[in-house]
Each structure stands twice: as structure tokens, then as C-alpha cells.
Amino acid sequence: MKLNNTFLLFILWLLIILSPGEQHRTSQLLPELPEGAQAISLLGDTLYIPVLSDDVREKYEKNLIDARAAYEADSNNVDAIIWLGRRTAYLGKYREAIDIYSNGIHKYPNEPRLYRHRGHRFITVRQLTNAISDFEQAVRLIHGTDDEIEPDALPNARNIPTSTLHFNIWYHLGLAYYLQGEFEQALDAYQQCMKVSTNPDALVATSHWLYMTLRRLRGEEQAAHVLEPIHAEMDIIENQSYHRLLLFYKGEISQDSLVSKSADALDNATIGYGAGNCHFYNGNRDEAMQIFQQVIQGAQWAAFGYIAVEADLARTSF
Numbered sequence: 001m002k003l004n005n006t007f008l009l010f011i012l013w014l015l016i017i018l019s020p021g022e023q024h025r026t027s028q029l030l031p032e033l034p035e036g037a038q039a040i041s042l043l044g045d046t047l048y049i050p051v052l053s054d055d056v057r058e059k060y061e062k063n064l065i066d067a068r069a070a071y072e073a074d075s076n077n078v079d080a081i082i083w084l085g086r087r088t089a090y091l092g093k094y095r096e097a098i099d100i101y102s103n104g105i106h107k108y109p110n111e112p113r114l115y116r117h118r119g120h121r122f123i124t125v126r127q128l129t130n131a132i133s134d135f136e137q138a139v140r141l142i143h144g145t146d147d148e149i150e151p152d153a154l155p156n157a158r159n160i161p162t163s164t165l166h167f168n169i170w171y172h173l174g175l176a177y178y179l180q181g182e183f184e185q186a187l188d189a190y191q192q193c194m195k196v197s198t199n200p201d202a203l204v205a206t207s208h209w210l211y212m213t214l215r216r217l218r219g220e221e222q223a224a225h226v227l228e229p230i231h232a233e234m235d236i237i238e239n240q241s242y243h244r245l246l247l248f249y250k251g252e253i254s255q256d257s258l259v260s261k262s263a264d265a266l267d268n269a270t271i272g273y274g275a276g277n278c279h280f281y282n283g284n285r286d287e288a289m290q291i292f293q294q295v296i297q298g299a300q301w302a303a304f305g306y307i308a309v310e311a312d313l314a315r316t317s318f
Contacts, residue, residue: 029102030095030127038094039125039301042310047301049092063087078104078111085117086153094124094302112141116169123172124302126310128180135173142166147196156238162201167193171206175304178213179311186213201239204230208242208274211249215281241267245274269295273305280312 033040039047052060067087071080081104089097101118108114119134147166156162163171174189190210197206207226214223230246247253258271276291295309 029098029130030125033095038092041301042126042307042314043296050299050302052092057091060087060090064091076107078108078113081107082113082117083153085121089121089124090153092302094121097121098125110141112138112169113165115141116165116172119176120168120172123176123179123304123307126307128176131176132173132180135169135176138169139173142169158237160237162199162237162239164196164198164202166196167202167206170196171209174209174213178209179307181311181315183213183216187217200234200243201237204234204236204239204242204246208245211246212274212277212281215277241270241274245271248275249278269298269300269303269305269309271305272298273308276309277312 031040034046036048037046038049041047064084064087067080067083070077071084074080081100085097085100085104088100098118098121101114101121104111104114105118115134115138119131119138122128122131122134142165147164149161150163150165150168152161152163170189170193174186174193177183177186177189187210190206190213193206194203194210197203207230211223211226214220214226227246227250230243230250232247232252234243236243244253244258248255248258255275258275259268272291272295276288276295279285279291280288292309292313295306296313298306300306
């Protein structure tokens with residue numbers, strides 16, 4: 001049977017538009033939003049690109065220019081793809097960053113780092129099911145492989161990276177499950193994460209979420225065991241907020257001493273959620289609600305503590 005030219009051209013056109021192609025656009029992965037919006041919160045609010053101070057924005061824009069130049073010099077370089085996505089996300093362009101990682105995944109479907117970073121930004125834009133899918137795929141891809149240091153996009157004061165690829169995959173998978181209210185799955189992920197939490201900063205970060213997960217599961221005795229290695233003299237480089245919260249859970253410091261004078265919006269969201277959650281699982285729901293409301297009035301909507309507040313408030317059981 002002969003096919004006429006018009007029909008052949010139509011088939012060719014279909015193959016082109018349905019092909020994965022080079023560009024995996026955000027519209028294929030995320031819902032459409034108003035111009036400039038990045039996400040819909042778990043409470044139904046439209047979230048726009050966060051406002052940055054002039055000096056911070058200038059620094060981040062310069063970093064993005066450098067990352068874009070490296071990418072344009074070799075667009076098939078995995079590290080260049082990852083850094084372009086990271087630098088884009090630091091300017092609050094989370095949906096664009098997801099595009100960048102998606103394009104990278106199309107080229108390198110077996111690269112766990114791309115799923116790890118895209119999963120992180122799926123959490124940011126409140127697409128938790130997509131985030132879990134990415135991290136679960138990353139878990140499969142790292143099975144049987146050696147761990148590796150993950151370089152910091154914003155180096156700490158000592159310029160010492162404190163996290164690894166395996167740590168970040170398990171840590172963020174646990175967080176995504178926690179935000180979904182799937183605490184049993186979160187517990188499994190954080191127990192795996194603890195195995196690769198090999199320095200004090202990683203230990204306090206994992207311990208914080210593991211402790212809260214166990215308290216949500218009413219495992220008070222198990223939760224208390226999580227706090228045993230935590231002490232005031234730990235050499236913490238960057239996760240001071242998690243460290244102070246754990247000391248607060250142990251009863252070694254007061255709630256008033258949780259927030260340091262140098263705390264930024266990210267720290268405040270972290271501390272606010274931890275303190276509010278502590279009141280919640282101890283039955284002081286009015287106090288928890290008051291603190292949670294203070295958190296969501298802040299501007300740092302990409303902070304994990306902020307998202308966790310949304311998740312708790314969105315649950316009818318709260």
C-alpha cells in the first residue's frame with residue numbers, strides 16, 4: 001500500500017513533536033503558573049521568585065554567567081549541566097533549573113547526580129511525588145557505588161564540604177517522604193542516611209529529621225537514643241541551627257536561646273519549624289500554631305522548615 005506525501009509528512013511531524021528531544025520543558029513536568037511564579041504552596045498560595053539583596057543578587061548573577069559560559073563551552077559535560085542548574089536555582093529560578101536537569105537526564109539517564117539535584121528542586125516547588133520518584137531512581141543508581149564528596153555551591157567559612165552524594169540522596173528522600181506525611185518511609189530513608197552521616201554537620205542534620213520522624217511515629221524511646229551522641233562541644237561548621245535544636249530537644253538549652261543574633265531567614269524557618277514541631281508532638285498545639293504562623297509570614301519559602309510548616313498546616317489532622 002502506497003502512502004501519499006502528505007500522510008508521510010504528518011507522521012514525521014508527529015515524531016518530531018512527540019520526541020523527547022533536546023528540550024524537556026517545565027510545562028511537561030509542572031503545572032502552568034502565572035508569569036514569574038515558581039510554585040503553588042501546599043496551602044494554595046502562589047509563590048514568586050524570592051527577593052534577594054542587591055549584593056547577593058549581583059554575586060549570584062556573576063556565578064550564573066560563569067556557569068553558563070562553562071556550559072556553552074561544553075554542553076555535554078555533566079558537571080557543567082549540574083552547575084548551570086545549581087546557579088540558576090540560587091537566583092530563585094527553580095522551574096528553569098528543573099528544565100536544565102531534565103535536559104541533562106535526557107542525555108545521561110543513568111547519572112544519579114542529576115536526579116538528586118532535580119529532586120531537590122521538585123521539593124522546592126512542592127512537587128513531592130516527582131521528588132520521591134527522582135530520589136528513588138538515584139538510590140537505585142548509586143547501589144553498590146562508592147560515595148563521593150559533593151562540592152558546595154556556597155562554601156562555608158572553612159571551605160570544607162560537609163555532605164556527600166549518597167548523604168544528599170537519602171537525606172532529601174527522607175525529607176520528601178516526611179513532607180508527604182509518610183513517616184514510615186521517611187524513617188527508612190533517614191536510617192540509611194545515618195549510615196553515610198560521617199561528620200558532625202551531617203550527623204546533626206540527619207539526627208534532627210530522624211528525631212522528629214520518630215516523635216511523629218510516637219517512638220519516644222527510640223527518638224531519645226538519637227539524641228545520645230549529641231553534645232554542646234561538637235565541631236559544627238554550618239549546621240548550627242540543627243545542632244541547637246537537638247540540644248533543645250535534650251533539654252540542655254532553652255527555646256529563647258535557639259535563635260542566634262546572626263540568624264538569617266533560613267535559620268529562622270529551620271528553628272521555627274523545629275520549635276513548633278516540638279510543641280506539637282508534646283501536645284501544645286496552640287503554641288505550635290503560633291510559631292508556625294510566624295514561619296509562613298517570612299519570605300524564605302524555599303526553606304525546608306517553611307515547606308514543613310505548610311505540610312503540617314495543610315493536613316486536616318493538624
